[in-house]
Amino acid sequence: MAKKREFVEIEEEKGYGVFQWILFVLVIPLLFAITVALIVMTVAGVNVFEKAKEIGSHVPFVSSLIDDDGSADKGGQTDKEKIVSLQAEIKNKEAKIEQLEKNLKASDKKMEDLYTEKDRLEIELEKLKETDDAAVAEEKQDNQLISTYESMSPKNIANILVNLSDNEAVKILSEMSTEKQADILEKLPPEKAAKYTKLLSGVS
Structure with missing residues (x-):
């Protein structure tokens, strides 16, 4: 043991x-x-x-x-490389977004300019219409006035013309027929008749 x-x-x-x-x-x-x-x-x-x-x-x-x-x-890319790659991708996306924002602002500016031009053209068209309407109205009024003078006697027309300015008198005479003009000039004082004849030749 x-x-x-x-x-x-x-x-x-x-x-x-x-x-x-x-x-x-x-x-x-x-x-x-x-x-x-x-x-x-x-x-x-x-x-x-x-x-x-x-x-x-x-x-x-x-x-x-x-x-x-x-x-x-798994792809053989380290986490640091992956971070750098993702950061680069984010910067790329940010650049694209910035470019799109610039394009959008440019489009907005262009649209605003087009609207402004449209408004200007509409105002101009309205003014032309008003001018045209005024010209038509004035022409209509002149035609009515000439028709009134045409219906009057040459002596009465001559009495009216001597009281008007030379330009107004010549304008009325120029709208009348040659025959009517001759009758009116016959009734005017010689100096007025000569002056109006000279002005009428310049108008025609």
Whole structure:
């Protein structure tokens, strides 16, 4: 019984010794080497974690575990590249929107100018109609006046014309027939008749 207990203690001591051997011979030197390597690489300016991610991305199982801002998506595009691409797309859309707004403003301005031109043309047309109506009315009035003079005797017309201005008298005479003009001029004073004859020749 005592021998058996001693054997168990030796086995336990032996197992403990193997664990210690692994710890002192493998684990501690490995940790020390890693620490020294980290210090040297950091001093050399190498980003150890980025380098580890870069190496890990080539290892199939490890690459699936890496998930950070610089990780690649299914299309092989990193998140940073995707952000830059999306920002560029947003700027492009904003530029298009700005261009469309400018085109819309230009169209509004053009439409406003067209409406203004339309209003101006309508006013001008209205004025022309009014002028035309006034001219027609005046012509109608003149025709009625001439018809009245035509119905009067040459002597009475001559008496009226001497009291009018030369321009008015010549205008009335010019609207009458040549035969009527001759009859009226015959009834006028010689100096007036000569003057009106001269003015009538200039009118005709």
